[in-house]
Amino acid sequence: MTVGSGSNRVAAQPSAAMLGGACIVFGDNVNTDVIIPGRYLVSIDPAELATHAFEPLGEQVQNKLLESRVVVGGRNFGCGSAREQAATCLIGAGVQAVLARSFARVFFRNAINTGLVVVECSAAVDAVRDTSAVWVDYHAGTVCVDQKMFEFPPYPESLRAIVESGGLIPYLMSGGVEVPSK
Protein backbone atom coordinates (compact mmCIF):
# COMPACT_ATOMS: atom_id res chain seq x y z
CA MET A 1 0.00 0.00 0.00
CA THR A 2 1.30 3.44 -0.83
CA VAL A 3 1.25 6.05 1.85
CA GLY A 4 2.48 9.60 2.11
CA SER A 5 3.55 12.18 -0.36
CA GLY A 6 6.63 13.68 -1.91
CA SER A 7 9.24 12.38 -4.29
CA ASN A 8 9.30 8.82 -2.99
CA ARG A 9 5.60 8.34 -3.60
CA VAL A 10 4.72 5.40 -5.79
CA ALA A 11 1.51 6.20 -7.59
CA ALA A 12 -1.14 3.87 -8.95
CA GLN A 13 -0.40 0.75 -6.99
CA PRO A 14 -3.55 -1.03 -5.90
CA SER A 15 -4.41 -0.01 -2.36
CA ALA A 16 -7.23 -0.08 0.15
CA ALA A 17 -7.61 3.60 -0.57
CA MET A 18 -8.57 2.89 -4.19
CA LEU A 19 -12.25 3.64 -4.82
CA GLY A 20 -14.37 4.11 -7.88
CA GLY A 21 -16.11 2.79 -10.95
CA ALA A 22 -18.87 4.22 -13.14
CA CYS A 23 -19.62 7.91 -12.75
CA ILE A 24 -22.42 10.44 -13.04
CA VAL A 25 -21.44 13.90 -14.29
CA PHE A 26 -22.88 17.27 -13.23
CA GLY A 27 -22.01 20.90 -13.97
CA ASP A 28 -21.08 23.84 -11.72
CA ASN A 29 -22.84 24.92 -8.50
CA VAL A 30 -24.73 21.71 -7.71
CA ASN A 31 -26.56 22.82 -4.56
CA THR A 32 -27.64 20.93 -1.45
CA ASP A 33 -31.36 21.47 -2.10
CA VAL A 34 -30.98 19.60 -5.38
CA ILE A 35 -28.82 16.88 -3.79
CA ILE A 36 -31.33 16.28 -0.99
CA PRO A 37 -34.44 18.50 -0.69
CA GLY A 38 -35.12 19.98 2.76
CA ARG A 39 -38.40 18.10 3.13
CA TYR A 40 -36.45 14.83 3.60
CA LEU A 41 -34.14 16.05 6.37
CA VAL A 42 -36.48 14.46 8.92
CA SER A 43 -34.43 11.32 8.22
CA ILE A 44 -30.78 10.51 8.87
CA ASP A 45 -30.93 7.01 7.37
CA PRO A 46 -28.54 6.90 4.38
CA ALA A 47 -30.61 4.30 2.49
CA GLU A 48 -33.86 6.20 2.92
CA LEU A 49 -32.20 9.52 2.01
CA ALA A 50 -30.71 7.90 -1.11
CA THR A 51 -34.18 7.29 -2.54
CA HIS A 52 -34.65 11.08 -2.66
CA ALA A 53 -31.14 12.11 -3.72
CA PHE A 54 -31.29 14.42 -6.78
CA GLU A 55 -35.08 14.06 -6.86
CA PRO A 56 -35.55 17.59 -8.30
CA LEU A 57 -33.61 16.50 -11.39
CA GLY A 58 -35.90 13.57 -12.18
CA GLU A 59 -35.89 9.79 -12.25
CA GLN A 60 -33.37 9.38 -15.02
CA VAL A 61 -30.72 11.18 -12.97
CA GLN A 62 -31.71 9.26 -9.84
CA ASN A 63 -31.38 5.90 -11.60
CA LYS A 64 -28.02 6.85 -13.06
CA LEU A 65 -26.85 7.85 -9.57
CA LEU A 66 -27.66 4.41 -8.21
CA GLU A 67 -25.51 2.83 -10.93
CA SER A 68 -22.58 5.16 -10.18
CA ARG A 69 -19.71 4.89 -7.72
CA VAL A 70 -18.29 8.36 -8.37
CA VAL A 71 -20.11 11.69 -8.61
CA VAL A 72 -18.32 14.24 -10.79
CA GLY A 73 -19.09 17.94 -10.40
CA GLY A 74 -17.77 21.25 -11.66
CA ARG A 75 -17.08 24.29 -9.51
CA ASN A 76 -18.59 24.81 -6.05
CA PHE A 77 -20.11 21.35 -5.65
CA GLY A 78 -22.46 21.13 -2.65
CA CYS A 79 -23.06 24.84 -2.24
CA GLY A 80 -25.87 25.99 0.02
CA SER A 81 -27.06 24.48 3.24
CA ALA A 82 -25.02 22.89 6.06
CA ARG A 83 -27.21 19.76 5.88
CA GLU A 84 -24.97 16.77 6.49
CA GLN A 85 -27.47 14.55 4.66
CA ALA A 86 -26.17 15.98 1.37
CA ALA A 87 -23.17 13.72 1.94
CA THR A 88 -24.93 10.78 3.62
CA CYS A 89 -27.56 10.46 0.89
CA LEU A 90 -24.76 9.90 -1.62
CA ILE A 91 -23.18 7.26 0.62
CA GLY A 92 -26.60 5.60 0.86
CA ALA A 93 -26.78 5.57 -2.94
CA GLY A 94 -23.51 3.64 -3.11
CA VAL A 95 -21.29 6.57 -4.05
CA GLN A 96 -17.71 6.16 -2.85
CA ALA A 97 -16.14 9.41 -3.97
CA VAL A 98 -16.97 12.86 -5.33
CA LEU A 99 -14.59 14.44 -7.81
CA ALA A 100 -15.04 18.15 -8.57
CA ARG A 101 -13.20 21.29 -9.63
CA SER A 102 -14.01 22.76 -6.21
CA PHE A 103 -16.30 22.18 -3.24
CA ALA A 104 -18.37 24.45 -1.04
CA ARG A 105 -16.68 24.35 2.35
CA VAL A 106 -19.50 22.92 4.46
CA PHE A 107 -20.08 20.11 1.98
CA PHE A 108 -16.36 19.32 2.04
CA ARG A 109 -16.36 19.11 5.84
CA ASN A 110 -19.56 17.06 5.92
CA ALA A 111 -18.15 14.62 3.38
CA ILE A 112 -14.96 14.03 5.37
CA ASN A 113 -16.98 13.81 8.58
CA THR A 114 -19.29 11.14 7.15
CA GLY A 115 -16.50 9.16 5.49
CA LEU A 116 -17.16 10.19 1.89
CA VAL A 117 -13.99 10.75 -0.15
CA VAL A 118 -13.90 14.15 -1.89
CA VAL A 119 -11.26 15.13 -4.42
CA GLU A 120 -10.55 18.48 -6.05
CA CYS A 121 -8.87 17.99 -9.43
CA SER A 122 -9.87 20.11 -12.44
CA ALA A 123 -7.65 18.27 -14.90
CA ALA A 124 -9.35 14.98 -14.08
CA VAL A 125 -12.79 16.59 -14.38
CA ASP A 126 -11.79 17.82 -17.85
CA ALA A 127 -11.05 14.23 -18.90
CA VAL A 128 -14.33 12.73 -17.64
CA ARG A 129 -17.00 11.61 -20.11
CA ASP A 130 -20.44 10.21 -19.22
CA THR A 131 -19.19 6.69 -19.84
CA SER A 132 -15.87 7.07 -18.01
CA ALA A 133 -14.58 4.82 -15.27
CA VAL A 134 -13.13 6.96 -12.49
CA TRP A 135 -10.83 5.58 -9.79
CA VAL A 136 -9.54 7.59 -6.83
CA ASP A 137 -6.59 6.73 -4.58
CA TYR A 138 -6.65 9.25 -1.74
CA HIS A 139 -3.51 7.85 -0.13
CA ALA A 140 -1.45 8.31 -3.23
CA GLY A 141 -3.31 11.44 -4.33
CA THR A 142 -4.23 10.14 -7.77
CA VAL A 143 -7.35 10.03 -9.92
CA CYS A 144 -7.51 7.62 -12.84
CA VAL A 145 -9.98 8.51 -15.61
CA ASP A 146 -10.18 5.89 -18.37
CA GLN A 147 -6.57 4.81 -17.72
CA LYS A 148 -5.29 8.40 -17.65
CA MET A 149 -3.67 9.39 -14.35
CA PHE A 150 -4.04 12.76 -12.61
CA GLU A 151 -2.59 13.94 -9.30
CA PHE A 152 -3.96 15.92 -6.38
CA PRO A 153 -2.41 16.69 -2.97
CA PRO A 154 -2.96 13.57 -0.79
CA TYR A 155 -5.09 14.02 2.33
CA PRO A 156 -3.30 15.26 5.44
CA GLU A 157 -2.96 12.52 8.05
CA SER A 158 -5.68 13.99 10.28
CA LEU A 159 -8.37 13.95 7.57
CA ARG A 160 -7.32 10.56 6.31
CA ALA A 161 -7.79 9.07 9.76
CA ILE A 162 -11.36 10.43 9.90
CA VAL A 163 -12.27 9.15 6.43
CA GLU A 164 -10.80 5.72 7.10
CA SER A 165 -12.79 5.40 10.32
CA GLY A 166 -15.95 6.01 8.31
CA GLY A 167 -16.43 9.57 9.56
CA LEU A 168 -15.91 11.83 12.56
CA ILE A 169 -18.15 10.02 15.03
CA PRO A 170 -16.74 6.52 14.38
CA TYR A 171 -13.28 8.11 14.52
CA LEU A 172 -13.94 9.55 17.97
CA MET A 173 -15.47 6.26 19.13
CA SER A 174 -12.48 4.28 17.92
CA GLY A 175 -10.27 6.25 20.27
CA GLY A 176 -8.93 8.74 17.78
CA VAL A 177 -9.60 11.48 20.28
CA GLU A 178 -10.06 11.35 24.03
CA VAL A 179 -13.76 11.26 24.82
CA PRO A 180 -14.90 11.89 28.39
CA SER A 181 -16.18 8.61 29.81
CA LYS A 182 -19.57 8.05 31.43
Added chain:
Amino acid sequence: MNKTFAEKAIQRASGESDLSPGQIVDAYPDLYMSHTASWRCIRTLEKMGVTRLYDPSRIAMVMDHISPALTAKTAADHRLCREFADRMGVEAFFDVNAGIAHIVLMERGLIRPGELIIGTDSHSTIYGALGAFGTGVGFSEITAAWVTGKLWMKVPGSIKVEVQGPLPAGTYPKDVMLKLIGELTADGATYCSVEFHGSYVQGLSTSERMTMCNLAMELGAKNAFVPPDEETRRYLAEAGAEHDRYEALLPDPDADYERVVGIDGRALRAQISAPHTVDNVVDVGDVAGTSLDQVFIGSCANAKYDDLATAARFLAGNKVAKGVRLIVTPASAEIMSKAAADGTLSTLIEAGATLTNPGCGACAGNGGAMADDEVTLSTANRNFRGRMGSYQSEIYLSSPATAAASAIRGVITDPAQLLPETGDNRQGATT
Protein backbone atom coordinates in the same frame (compact mmCIF):
# COMPACT_ATOMS: atom_id res chain seq x y z
CA MET B 1 1.15 42.79 13.20
CA ASN B 2 -0.77 42.54 9.86
CA LYS B 3 -3.41 40.10 11.14
CA THR B 4 -6.94 39.83 9.77
CA PHE B 5 -10.00 39.38 11.95
CA ALA B 6 -10.20 35.67 11.10
CA GLU B 7 -6.57 35.05 12.06
CA LYS B 8 -7.07 36.82 15.38
CA ALA B 9 -10.36 35.03 16.12
CA ILE B 10 -8.89 31.58 15.45
CA GLN B 11 -5.77 32.45 17.45
CA ARG B 12 -8.03 33.36 20.34
CA ALA B 13 -10.11 30.17 20.06
CA SER B 14 -7.13 27.85 19.59
CA GLY B 15 -4.56 29.41 21.89
CA GLU B 16 -2.10 29.40 18.99
CA SER B 17 -0.17 32.49 17.98
CA ASP B 18 0.84 34.06 14.69
CA LEU B 19 -1.48 31.96 12.51
CA SER B 20 -1.58 32.36 8.74
CA PRO B 21 -4.07 31.19 6.08
CA GLY B 22 -3.96 27.46 5.35
CA GLN B 23 -2.84 26.31 8.78
CA ILE B 24 -5.09 23.69 10.40
CA VAL B 25 -5.61 23.98 14.15
CA ASP B 26 -7.94 22.70 16.87
CA ALA B 27 -10.23 25.50 17.98
CA TYR B 28 -12.57 25.68 20.99
CA PRO B 29 -15.83 27.44 20.08
CA ASP B 30 -17.58 29.64 22.62
CA LEU B 31 -21.00 28.41 21.50
CA TYR B 32 -22.37 25.43 19.57
CA MET B 33 -25.71 26.29 18.00
CA SER B 34 -28.03 23.58 16.75
CA HIS B 35 -31.51 24.24 15.41
CA THR B 36 -34.10 21.69 14.37
CA ALA B 37 -31.10 19.44 13.65
CA SER B 38 -30.55 19.13 17.42
CA TRP B 39 -32.33 15.78 17.55
CA ARG B 40 -29.80 14.39 15.09
CA CYS B 41 -27.01 15.47 17.46
CA ILE B 42 -28.75 13.82 20.41
CA ARG B 43 -29.29 10.56 18.52
CA THR B 44 -25.64 10.62 17.45
CA LEU B 45 -24.56 11.18 21.04
CA GLU B 46 -26.68 8.21 22.15
CA LYS B 47 -24.96 6.10 19.51
CA MET B 48 -21.61 7.12 20.95
CA GLY B 49 -22.73 6.08 24.43
CA VAL B 50 -21.32 9.27 25.94
CA THR B 51 -23.20 11.07 28.68
CA ARG B 52 -20.65 13.59 29.97
CA LEU B 53 -20.35 16.75 27.89
CA TYR B 54 -17.47 19.19 27.61
CA ASP B 55 -19.49 22.25 28.66
CA PRO B 56 -23.32 22.31 28.47
CA SER B 57 -23.26 26.08 28.98
CA ARG B 58 -21.83 26.41 25.47
CA ILE B 59 -24.78 24.57 23.91
CA ALA B 60 -27.65 26.55 22.38
CA MET B 61 -30.69 24.87 20.82
CA VAL B 62 -33.47 26.60 18.93
CA MET B 63 -36.49 24.79 17.48
CA ASP B 64 -36.89 26.98 14.41
CA HIS B 65 -37.02 25.11 11.09
CA ILE B 66 -40.24 23.18 11.63
CA SER B 67 -42.24 25.04 14.25
CA PRO B 68 -44.73 24.22 15.57
CA ALA B 69 -44.36 20.54 14.68
CA LEU B 70 -46.02 19.42 11.44
CA THR B 71 -46.02 15.69 12.12
CA ALA B 72 -45.87 13.29 15.04
CA LYS B 73 -42.25 12.55 14.06
CA THR B 74 -41.26 16.21 14.39
CA ALA B 75 -43.17 16.54 17.65
CA ALA B 76 -41.21 13.58 19.00
CA ASP B 77 -37.96 15.17 17.79
CA HIS B 78 -38.84 18.38 19.61
CA ARG B 79 -39.69 16.45 22.75
CA LEU B 80 -36.35 14.66 22.59
CA CYS B 81 -34.58 18.04 22.49
CA ARG B 82 -36.67 19.53 25.30
CA GLU B 83 -35.99 16.55 27.57
CA PHE B 84 -32.29 16.49 26.68
CA ALA B 85 -31.94 20.20 27.49
CA ASP B 86 -33.63 19.65 30.83
CA ARG B 87 -31.54 16.62 31.68
CA MET B 88 -28.19 18.12 30.66
CA GLY B 89 -28.84 21.57 32.07
CA VAL B 90 -28.79 23.34 28.68
CA GLU B 91 -30.04 26.78 29.66
CA ALA B 92 -29.96 28.22 26.14
CA PHE B 93 -32.86 26.10 24.91
CA PHE B 94 -35.45 27.98 22.88
CA ASP B 95 -38.68 26.25 21.96
CA VAL B 96 -40.97 26.51 18.91
CA ASN B 97 -42.26 29.92 20.04
CA ALA B 98 -38.90 31.75 19.90
CA GLY B 99 -38.07 32.29 16.23
CA ILE B 100 -35.06 31.80 13.99
CA ALA B 101 -31.97 30.61 15.88
CA HIS B 102 -29.53 33.25 14.63
CA ILE B 103 -31.77 36.18 15.43
CA VAL B 104 -32.90 34.78 18.78
CA LEU B 105 -29.34 34.16 20.01
CA MET B 106 -28.23 37.67 19.07
CA GLU B 107 -31.31 39.27 20.65
CA ARG B 108 -30.69 37.38 23.89
CA GLY B 109 -27.10 38.59 24.22
CA LEU B 110 -25.62 35.12 23.62
CA ILE B 111 -23.38 36.20 20.73
CA ARG B 112 -20.52 38.54 21.59
CA PRO B 113 -17.65 40.16 19.65
CA GLY B 114 -14.53 38.08 19.14
CA GLU B 115 -16.23 34.78 19.93
CA LEU B 116 -16.16 31.66 17.78
CA ILE B 117 -19.64 30.26 17.11
CA ILE B 118 -20.37 27.09 15.16
CA GLY B 119 -23.89 26.25 14.07
CA THR B 120 -25.78 23.56 12.18
CA ASP B 121 -26.74 26.19 9.65
CA SER B 122 -24.78 27.67 6.79
CA HIS B 123 -26.04 31.18 7.54
CA SER B 124 -24.13 31.18 10.82
CA THR B 125 -21.96 33.77 9.03
CA ILE B 126 -24.57 36.25 10.34
CA TYR B 127 -22.82 36.44 13.74
CA GLY B 128 -20.21 38.66 12.10
CA ALA B 129 -22.77 41.45 12.45
CA LEU B 130 -21.70 41.58 16.12
CA GLY B 131 -18.01 41.08 15.36
CA ALA B 132 -18.09 37.33 16.14
CA PHE B 133 -16.70 34.52 13.97
CA GLY B 134 -19.70 32.39 12.97
CA THR B 135 -19.51 29.41 10.64
CA GLY B 136 -21.73 26.51 9.61
CA VAL B 137 -20.99 22.82 10.26
CA GLY B 138 -22.87 19.52 10.06
CA PHE B 139 -24.63 17.86 12.98
CA SER B 140 -21.84 15.34 13.54
CA GLU B 141 -19.43 18.19 14.21
CA ILE B 142 -21.78 19.81 16.70
CA THR B 143 -22.11 16.45 18.47
CA ALA B 144 -18.33 16.06 18.49
CA ALA B 145 -17.95 19.57 19.94
CA TRP B 146 -20.49 18.77 22.67
CA VAL B 147 -18.19 15.95 23.70
CA THR B 148 -14.67 17.20 22.99
CA GLY B 149 -15.21 20.96 23.05
CA LYS B 150 -13.30 21.47 19.82
CA LEU B 151 -13.17 21.11 16.07
CA TRP B 152 -10.49 21.33 13.41
CA MET B 153 -10.35 24.59 11.51
CA LYS B 154 -8.36 25.80 8.58
CA VAL B 155 -7.32 29.44 8.93
CA PRO B 156 -9.05 31.19 6.01
CA GLY B 157 -7.72 33.88 3.75
CA SER B 158 -9.64 37.14 3.95
CA ILE B 159 -11.43 39.38 1.48
CA LYS B 160 -12.00 43.02 2.34
CA VAL B 161 -15.20 44.52 0.93
CA GLU B 162 -15.51 48.28 0.93
CA VAL B 163 -18.98 49.66 0.22
CA GLN B 164 -19.42 53.25 -0.87
CA GLY B 165 -22.69 54.93 0.06
CA PRO B 166 -25.13 56.47 0.50
CA LEU B 167 -27.60 54.32 -1.42
CA PRO B 168 -30.36 55.79 -3.59
CA ALA B 169 -33.91 55.74 -2.20
CA GLY B 170 -35.52 52.33 -2.59
CA THR B 171 -32.30 50.36 -2.19
CA TYR B 172 -31.05 48.59 0.91
CA PRO B 173 -28.26 46.39 2.28
CA LYS B 174 -29.97 43.40 0.59
CA ASP B 175 -29.49 45.08 -2.78
CA VAL B 176 -25.82 45.75 -2.00
CA MET B 177 -25.32 42.07 -1.17
CA LEU B 178 -27.18 40.73 -4.20
CA LYS B 179 -25.11 43.06 -6.40
CA LEU B 180 -21.92 41.77 -4.77
CA ILE B 181 -23.01 38.11 -5.13
CA GLY B 182 -23.83 38.70 -8.80
CA GLU B 183 -20.38 40.17 -9.38
CA LEU B 184 -18.28 37.73 -7.34
CA THR B 185 -20.53 34.68 -8.04
CA ALA B 186 -21.61 31.87 -5.71
CA ASP B 187 -18.06 30.71 -5.05
CA GLY B 188 -16.40 34.14 -5.11
CA ALA B 189 -15.43 33.88 -1.45
CA THR B 190 -15.31 30.10 -0.90
CA TYR B 191 -13.33 29.21 2.26
CA CYS B 192 -12.72 32.94 2.87
CA SER B 193 -13.47 35.34 5.67
CA VAL B 194 -15.34 38.34 4.27
CA GLU B 195 -14.78 41.63 6.13
CA PHE B 196 -17.08 44.59 5.45
CA HIS B 197 -15.47 47.99 5.91
CA GLY B 198 -16.08 51.63 5.15
CA SER B 199 -18.32 54.46 6.29
CA TYR B 200 -21.45 52.97 4.69
CA VAL B 201 -21.22 49.78 6.75
CA GLN B 202 -20.32 51.76 9.86
CA GLY B 203 -23.53 53.75 9.38
CA LEU B 204 -25.72 50.63 9.32
CA SER B 205 -27.82 49.34 12.18
CA THR B 206 -26.96 45.95 13.66
CA SER B 207 -30.04 44.54 11.94
CA GLU B 208 -28.80 45.77 8.56
CA ARG B 209 -25.33 44.35 9.28
CA MET B 210 -27.05 41.02 9.93
CA THR B 211 -28.44 41.08 6.39
CA MET B 212 -24.95 41.79 5.00
CA CYS B 213 -23.23 39.02 6.98
CA ASN B 214 -26.05 36.53 6.40
CA LEU B 215 -25.88 36.92 2.63
CA ALA B 216 -22.07 36.61 2.62
CA MET B 217 -22.73 32.86 2.88
CA GLU B 218 -24.07 32.97 -0.67
CA LEU B 219 -20.56 33.94 -1.80
CA GLY B 220 -19.31 30.69 -0.24
CA ALA B 221 -17.79 32.54 2.72
CA LYS B 222 -16.61 30.70 5.81
CA ASN B 223 -17.52 33.67 7.99
CA ALA B 224 -18.28 37.37 7.70
CA PHE B 225 -17.34 40.36 9.82
CA VAL B 226 -18.28 43.97 10.51
CA PRO B 227 -15.93 45.82 12.91
CA PRO B 228 -17.73 46.25 16.24
CA ASP B 229 -18.30 49.89 17.18
CA GLU B 230 -20.56 52.12 19.25
CA GLU B 231 -23.64 50.72 17.48
CA THR B 232 -22.53 47.19 18.39
CA ARG B 233 -22.06 48.13 22.03
CA ARG B 234 -25.49 49.75 22.08
CA TYR B 235 -27.11 46.61 20.62
CA LEU B 236 -25.28 44.32 23.02
CA ALA B 237 -26.23 46.41 26.04
CA GLU B 238 -29.87 46.25 24.98
CA ALA B 239 -29.54 42.50 24.44
CA GLY B 240 -28.16 42.07 27.94
CA ALA B 241 -24.61 41.05 26.98
CA GLU B 242 -22.39 42.36 29.76
CA HIS B 243 -19.55 44.41 28.31
CA ASP B 244 -16.97 42.79 30.58
CA ARG B 245 -17.82 39.43 29.00
CA TYR B 246 -16.31 40.22 25.61
CA GLU B 247 -13.36 41.78 23.90
CA ALA B 248 -13.72 43.05 20.35
CA LEU B 249 -11.17 41.83 17.84
CA LEU B 250 -10.28 44.24 15.06
CA PRO B 251 -8.10 43.51 12.05
CA ASP B 252 -4.77 45.32 11.97
CA PRO B 253 -4.66 48.32 9.61
CA ASP B 254 -1.97 46.55 7.55
CA ALA B 255 -3.71 43.14 7.57
CA ASP B 256 -2.97 40.88 4.60
CA TYR B 257 -6.04 40.46 2.40
CA GLU B 258 -6.25 38.05 -0.50
CA ARG B 259 -8.40 40.53 -2.28
CA VAL B 260 -9.94 43.97 -1.78
CA VAL B 261 -13.30 44.51 -3.47
CA GLY B 262 -14.96 47.88 -3.85
CA ILE B 263 -18.66 48.24 -4.48
CA ASP B 264 -20.18 51.60 -5.32
CA GLY B 265 -23.69 51.76 -3.89
CA ARG B 266 -24.36 55.34 -4.93
CA ALA B 267 -25.98 54.48 -8.26
CA LEU B 268 -27.38 51.12 -7.16
CA ARG B 269 -30.74 49.92 -8.49
CA ALA B 270 -32.90 47.40 -6.64
CA GLN B 271 -31.45 43.95 -7.32
CA ILE B 272 -33.15 40.61 -7.96
CA SER B 273 -31.78 37.05 -7.86
CA ALA B 274 -33.56 35.20 -10.64
CA PRO B 275 -34.18 31.41 -10.51
CA HIS B 276 -32.47 29.07 -9.62
CA THR B 277 -29.20 30.38 -8.20
CA VAL B 278 -28.53 33.29 -5.87
CA ASP B 279 -25.79 34.66 -8.12
CA ASN B 280 -28.16 34.95 -11.09
CA VAL B 281 -28.55 38.65 -10.27
CA VAL B 282 -30.18 41.33 -12.43
CA ASP B 283 -31.39 44.91 -12.01
CA VAL B 284 -35.05 44.89 -11.04
CA GLY B 285 -35.87 46.55 -14.37
CA ASP B 286 -34.72 43.46 -16.26
CA VAL B 287 -37.44 41.29 -14.72
CA ALA B 288 -40.04 43.95 -13.82
CA GLY B 289 -43.51 42.82 -14.80
CA THR B 290 -42.86 39.14 -14.01
CA SER B 291 -46.16 37.80 -12.72
CA LEU B 292 -46.20 36.57 -9.09
CA ASP B 293 -48.35 34.03 -7.26
CA GLN B 294 -46.78 34.52 -3.86
CA VAL B 295 -44.59 36.99 -1.96
CA PHE B 296 -42.70 35.84 1.14
CA ILE B 297 -41.29 38.30 3.67
CA GLY B 298 -39.34 36.11 6.06
CA SER B 299 -36.03 34.38 6.88
CA CYS B 300 -32.91 35.23 8.86
CA ALA B 301 -31.85 37.51 6.00
CA ASN B 302 -34.81 39.91 5.98
CA ALA B 303 -37.62 39.46 8.52
CA LYS B 304 -36.24 41.60 11.32
CA TYR B 305 -38.16 44.50 12.78
CA ASP B 306 -36.83 47.09 10.32
CA ASP B 307 -37.61 44.77 7.40
CA LEU B 308 -41.24 44.42 8.51
CA ALA B 309 -41.47 48.17 9.15
CA THR B 310 -40.14 48.93 5.67
CA ALA B 311 -42.64 46.55 4.09
CA ALA B 312 -45.44 48.12 6.16
CA ARG B 313 -44.51 51.62 4.99
CA PHE B 314 -45.00 50.48 1.39
CA LEU B 315 -48.15 48.50 2.11
CA ALA B 316 -49.87 51.10 4.34
CA GLY B 317 -53.15 52.09 2.71
CA ASN B 318 -52.59 49.63 -0.14
CA LYS B 319 -53.85 46.13 -0.84
CA VAL B 320 -52.02 43.05 -1.96
CA ALA B 321 -52.89 42.38 -5.61
CA LYS B 322 -55.78 39.99 -6.25
CA GLY B 323 -54.60 36.41 -6.56
CA VAL B 324 -51.26 37.04 -4.82
CA ARG B 325 -50.53 35.41 -1.46
CA LEU B 326 -48.37 37.61 0.79
CA ILE B 327 -46.88 35.59 3.65
CA VAL B 328 -45.11 37.45 6.45
CA THR B 329 -43.09 35.45 8.97
CA PRO B 330 -41.34 37.57 11.62
CA ALA B 331 -37.86 36.31 12.43
CA SER B 332 -38.45 36.16 16.17
CA ALA B 333 -41.11 36.48 18.87
CA GLU B 334 -39.40 39.63 20.13
CA ILE B 335 -39.65 41.21 16.67
CA MET B 336 -43.25 40.09 16.32
CA SER B 337 -44.12 41.61 19.67
CA LYS B 338 -42.52 44.94 18.81
CA ALA B 339 -44.24 44.99 15.42
CA ALA B 340 -47.56 44.17 17.09
CA ALA B 341 -47.16 46.93 19.66
CA ASP B 342 -46.59 49.72 17.14
CA GLY B 343 -49.21 48.65 14.60
CA THR B 344 -46.81 47.34 11.96
CA LEU B 345 -48.49 43.95 12.00
CA SER B 346 -52.00 45.33 11.65
CA THR B 347 -50.86 47.44 8.69
CA LEU B 348 -49.57 44.28 7.03
CA ILE B 349 -52.71 42.28 7.86
CA GLU B 350 -55.01 45.07 6.63
CA ALA B 351 -53.11 45.09 3.35
CA GLY B 352 -53.93 41.40 2.98
CA ALA B 353 -50.87 39.65 4.38
CA THR B 354 -51.04 36.19 5.94
CA LEU B 355 -49.12 36.46 9.18
CA THR B 356 -47.45 33.31 10.49
CA ASN B 357 -45.67 32.45 13.72
CA PRO B 358 -41.98 33.39 14.05
CA GLY B 359 -39.45 30.91 12.67
CA CYS B 360 -37.93 29.83 9.37
CA GLY B 361 -41.35 29.21 7.82
CA ALA B 362 -41.52 29.03 4.05
CA CYS B 363 -37.75 29.50 3.63
CA ALA B 364 -37.29 26.03 5.15
CA GLY B 365 -40.25 24.66 3.18
CA ASN B 366 -42.52 24.85 6.22
CA GLY B 367 -45.74 26.31 4.79
CA GLY B 368 -45.93 28.56 1.76
CA ALA B 369 -45.39 25.79 -0.77
CA MET B 370 -45.93 26.48 -4.48
CA ALA B 371 -47.79 24.43 -7.09
CA ASP B 372 -46.25 23.61 -10.49
CA ASP B 373 -45.35 26.67 -12.54
CA GLU B 374 -45.98 29.14 -9.72
CA VAL B 375 -43.64 32.02 -8.90
CA THR B 376 -42.63 33.47 -5.52
CA LEU B 377 -40.71 36.66 -4.79
CA SER B 378 -38.96 36.09 -1.46
CA THR B 379 -36.81 38.14 0.93
CA ALA B 380 -34.91 34.99 1.94
CA ASN B 381 -31.37 34.07 0.98
CA ARG B 382 -31.86 31.05 -1.33
CA ASN B 383 -33.82 30.42 -4.50
CA PHE B 384 -32.74 26.86 -5.26
CA ARG B 385 -35.08 24.67 -7.27
CA GLY B 386 -37.77 23.00 -5.20
CA ARG B 387 -36.98 24.86 -1.98
CA MET B 388 -40.58 26.05 -1.67
CA GLY B 389 -42.77 23.25 -2.98
CA SER B 390 -42.91 22.08 -6.58
CA TYR B 391 -39.67 21.36 -8.43
CA GLN B 392 -41.40 23.13 -11.34
CA SER B 393 -41.87 26.41 -9.46
CA GLU B 394 -39.60 29.46 -9.39
CA ILE B 395 -38.20 31.68 -6.63
CA TYR B 396 -36.90 35.23 -7.10
CA LEU B 397 -35.10 37.03 -4.25
CA SER B 398 -35.24 40.71 -3.29
CA SER B 399 -35.29 43.25 -0.48
CA PRO B 400 -38.42 43.65 1.69
CA ALA B 401 -39.18 46.96 -0.10
CA THR B 402 -39.15 45.30 -3.53
CA ALA B 403 -41.22 42.44 -2.11
CA ALA B 404 -43.82 44.82 -0.68
CA ALA B 405 -44.05 46.96 -3.82
CA SER B 406 -44.34 43.82 -5.94
CA ALA B 407 -47.07 42.39 -3.70
CA ILE B 408 -49.13 45.53 -4.31
CA ARG B 409 -48.74 45.36 -8.09
CA GLY B 410 -48.80 41.56 -8.40
CA VAL B 411 -45.74 41.68 -10.60
CA ILE B 412 -42.05 42.30 -9.88
CA THR B 413 -41.85 46.05 -9.32
CA ASP B 414 -39.07 48.56 -8.67
CA PRO B 415 -39.82 49.96 -5.21
CA ALA B 416 -38.50 53.32 -6.38
CA GLN B 417 -41.84 53.66 -8.23
CA LEU B 418 -43.86 53.32 -5.04
CA LEU B 419 -41.73 55.07 -2.43
CA PRO B 420 -43.85 55.95 0.61
CA GLU B 421 -44.38 59.65 1.25
CA THR B 422 -42.88 59.38 4.70
CA GLY B 423 -39.57 58.74 3.00
CA ASP B 424 -37.70 55.54 3.47
CA ASN B 425 -34.19 54.30 3.15
CA ARG B 426 -33.07 55.76 6.42
CA GLN B 427 -29.74 54.23 7.19
CA GLY B 428 -29.14 52.86 10.65
CA ALA B 429 -32.69 53.78 11.52
CA THR B 430 -33.86 51.01 13.78
CA THR B 431 -33.08 47.52 14.89
